[in-house]
Amino acid sequence: MSGHTTEAMTPDEIDDLARRARDGDRDALEHLLGAIRPRALNVCRGVLPFLPDAEDACQEALLNIATKVGSWHGNGRFTTWMHVVALNAARSTYRRLRNQAVAADPQEVGPLDRPDPRTTSVIAGTRLDLLDAMETLERDHPKYVEPLVLRDVYGLAYDEIAALLGLPLGTVKAQIHHGRQLTRPLLRDLS
Template identity: 55%
Template sequence: MQNDHQEELARRAADGDTRALDDLLTAIRPDVLRRCARFLPCWQDAEEACQDVLLQVARTIGRFEGRSRFSTWLHVVTANSCRQTYRSLKRRAAEEAHDIPPVDLPDPRTTSVIAGSRLDLLDALEQLEARKAELVGPMVLRDICQLDYREIAAQLGIPEGTVKSRIHQARGHVREYLMQGS
């Protein structure tokens, strides 16, 4: 029922109803923040990505045509924003590394295994994107956003068999990258 309400708000917001847009942004914020926290291990980074998602939804809702469900469109926007936030944070960290003396590596006994594995996954996705960008989207939508194959195919405009093939290939590449790191 909640999703139907959000779908209706999204349609009205796409048609220019600013009240519906405000209500939509308020309604989706908790779910967007939770999804961002799945990607990014640091809460402040997840909040930054969430704000970026909400801003992007507000700016681009007029382009939402309703060909797919709003929730599917939102998953794509969220995944892309989280990956962009991660790349930005990584770039900033590299730039700052030139300005400050090197620090010791984190102690693995006090570093969250979950946080470390998320960063490894984001690094693996970044490596895969550089080599085979077409494989990243389907894998992120399936394995992180948990969309079904039909929704992914509709969102990306490709056949369901192609979606399955790309996910299989992406998982193989990511597995290979993660095995090299261990």
């Protein structure tokens, strides 16, 4: 497998590397991290449009993957599990950056109550007001966040989300529907 890029590796090859890494093969772990890095970075860039921020989140995601690869049970594709880890790292980085901006001198930063359209990302359908809405939803109704983000931001299929989260398909669909209803009023009108 040496010399393979992520595009050249099949999902089965990535799953095989992940199984070997999970079982303690350090070389497989290093190869796996290299193979999935571009995909993890793309997930992070979907949330964080500024490349250095996305790269920081990607590094956090790869560290989490390296230390928690044993928690992947092999029930679904490794890349789906990795997607969730990368998404969580990007959201964590976003929260940290937002908190730093709020803690900064308001005279320097400017008003934070309305997003600046120049800094509002529409990459992969993600907007900063959506991330704020997800924070509120996570605080008030946490069970809806992950299925909603996996479906509406990253476009995973309902059955793939159900397998990843270990939930019945009908439950996933209901959680996404209810999550959308709860999120809609939290989104700001930027027009």
